[in-house]
Amino acid sequence: MTNQETQEERKERFKAMTSAQRKSQIRAKMKAEGLEEGSGVQGATYDEDEVRDLIRITSCLPEMRTNQS
Numbered sequence: 001m002t003n004q005e006t007q008e009e010r011k012e013r014f015k016a017m018t019s020a021q022r023k024s025q026i027r028a029k030m031k032a033e034g035l036e037e038g039s040g041v042q043g044a045t046y047d048e049d050e051v052r053d054l055i056r057i058t059s060c061l062p063e064m065r066t067n068q069s
Helices: 007-016 019-032 048-059
Strands: none
Touching: none
């Protein structure tokens, strides 16, 4: 994302990507952050509905977002 790119432009650019391109970009960002796929808490199980609810709640709370730009 460039500094002049609006949030809407970023969304459109992301939507225009293929699934493989999006996955590749996400994996590259995770690797840059030192994260691995499936690197959650070992032995933990996650309720899919609960995870989705937490994501929705977090997206409404700007103070919980980290801006590492």
